[in-house]
Amino acid sequence: MSRKIIFKTYDQDQLSLLPPSYDELVPVNHPVRIVNKIIDHIDISALEASYKGGGTSSYHPRMLLKVIIYAYLRNLYSSRKIEQALHENIHFMWLSGQSRPDHNTINDFRGKRLQGHLKKIFHQVVLLLVEQGVISLKDIYVDGTKIEANANRYTFVWGKSIKTSRERIKKQLKELWSHVEKVYKDEQHIPNTPDFEAIDAEKVEATINQINDALQGREVDKKVRQKLNYAKKNWPTNMAKYQKQEAILKERNSYSKTDPDATFMRMKDDHMQNGQLKPGYNVQASTNNQYLTNYTLAQTTADTTTLKEHVSDHIENYNETPETLTADAGYGSEENYTDLEDKNITAFVKYNYFHKEQQDEKKGKNNPFHPEQLHYNKGTDTYYCPMGQAMTNIGSHKKKTKNGFEQEIHRYQAQNCNGCPLRGLCHKSKHDRIIERNYNLMRLKAKARTLLTGEQGIAKRKQRCWDVEAVFGNIKHNMNFKRFMLRGIDKVRVEIGLIAMAHNLKKYSLTVQDFTATFQSNISNRF
Structure with a gap:
């Protein structure tokens, strides 16, 4: 016996006494x-x-x-x-x-x-x-991720390409001038040689005119005359274009023509899954308890040079300095360690080879030829190689990083490596071995190693993985935000703020x- 089917009332024309809000x-x-x-x-x-x-x-x-x-x-x-x-x-x-x-x-x-x-x-x-x-703003975890810009992936300008093109024009100008020197080689009056080093659009045009005037009325090879006409028509314009492009590039090595503020970066989540370079921005983020506490945008591909500005931005906006900061090895540099130390921030920041050091220590590996393993006599400022030969201080020098940070490097050289049975294992230089030591960086690394291997440091390193990286995972995969909608760094700053x-x-x-x-x-x- 079949049962009667009952449906709920469905009436689109049913009126309500009071419309719902x-x-x-x-x-x-x-x-x-x-x-x-x-x-x-x-x-x-x-x-x-x-x-x-x-x-x-x-x-x-x-x-x-x-x-x-x-x-x-x-x-x-x-x-x-x-x-x-x-x-x-x-x-x-x-x-x-x-x-x-x-x-x-x-x-x-x-x-x-x-x-x-x-x-x-x-x-x-x-x-x-x-x-x-x-x-809490006292304890932050910092990391960076690259997000694709709203720009064409295949319309780009490369700094190296501009440099190569400028050098090619410079070389061809010299070749054209060599024809002038050949024409005037038997004459006493030789035109003044142009300045080929500092070339710009105006100087290139002036040099071409000078070459053209010098060859005027002279018997010149047809190909040389054609090349000179081509140079007069194109090279000053090209040089002016290169100057504009270099003004946009500034310290970068590339930019996109459809979004000049975007830099080409190699991203992990490439649309073709082959590590192709794409225009994008380097988003720097601070997190706590998987919440974003601060964000900044960088146009550089490396994270190392972004930390100082990111931390300063945090302090400026909150008028408060964080007590601890945890980051991966991408931020481990002398400049960053020094800056965090000056700000009295306890830095749980790894450096290059930190994990390798830990693995070698567990396996009992020890390279006796590594500069870190050489015996050092502080009183005489002398290192000693595994054979016991003294390596004396041969001077020091200072060098600056791209950010203008000054480093002091000390150099030590062995007296005589000839005939040493360990030379093949010790070094591959044709001369006596030289090592370089940066004592400030060594001190900062030792301080970082102590913090990172302590109980609190181990806990911080573990938490960093699921704190800041989980935020990026949520934004890119759960929120499906993998490409900006707006163009230009000012607008992109707004958009990453909305996402945050x-x-x-x-x-x-x-x-x-x-x-x-x-x-x-x-x-x-x-x-």
Whole structure:
């Protein structure tokens, strides 16, 4: 016997006595309420003051800020998709109060209005989380990740290519001048030789004109005349182009033509999975308890030169110096160790070969020929090789890094390596062995080694892996943010700030079960 099938009532024309409000349709602990509540308690007076006034009315910046942050929290990065969500998604409609700005308004607000303001807003949110005991600014973990720029992957300018082209023009100018010298070799009056070293667009043009004038009315090979005409037409223009490109490059080795602020970097998550170079930005991040506490952008591929500026930015924005900082070997340099020491920050920062040292120590490996293993007599300032031969100090010199940091290097040389039975194992130089020692770096490395191998250092090294790297994993894979939407470093700074804020609020929404009660009780003490 079949049972009667019963369906729930379905009537699209059914009227309600009172129409439901959007507030009733948004759950109490929904992330959109967290975004709404927190941004309501953030000071955006500086952002509001950036509006000139007059003319037609503007959408309120607080509403636009809420919408964009919540969009990034929901993995919506396109201004057109955000516009669509404002028409279709109940949470967006509730958050915006049914305001419906178009994609141009959203994009202008994100790319222009928020410049110079979002970083301060981000830090206010972080301080709010600090006051609620969620994170601490005293203990930070630092790392960097590369994110692809919104730029063409195949339109690029390379610094080495510019240098090669300039050298080629210089060489060909010399070759053209050699024809002038041949023409005038039997004459007493020889034209003054141009300056081929310091060449720019104006000097190249002047040199070409000088060569042309010298050969005027003279019998010259047809190919030489053709080359001279080509040089006159193209080389000054090319040199002017190279000068402009070098002004954009500055200290970098490459940039993208479609986003000149982006540098070509080798990224792990390449779209073709073959380690291809792509235009991008090096994002430096500080974290605590898997929350982002600070971010900066770098245009260099290496992390080493970014730490000083990143730490200074943290101190400037929070007016507080962190007590400890943990980072991997990419930041282990004399300059960084010195800077952290000057700031009284306990640095759990690895250096190159730290892990190899630990492995060799466990395996009992010991290279007696390594400079670190040579016996040193501090009283006589002398090293002794494994054969017992003295290596005396032959002087010291100072050198500067790319950042201008000055290092002092001491050199020691053996007296006579000829006939030594251990020479093949000791060194491969044709002359007597020379070693270089940087005593300040040696001291700093010894200090770092002591910290890293201590109980606290081991705990910090373990925590760094799941603290800061987990944040990058969430941003790139869970939030699917692998490529910037905006172009230009100022706009990209805004976008990474939005991502950082969205990450923090999303994580906070997952950790707070009863958000309304918790936040309201804490916020009432603050305001």
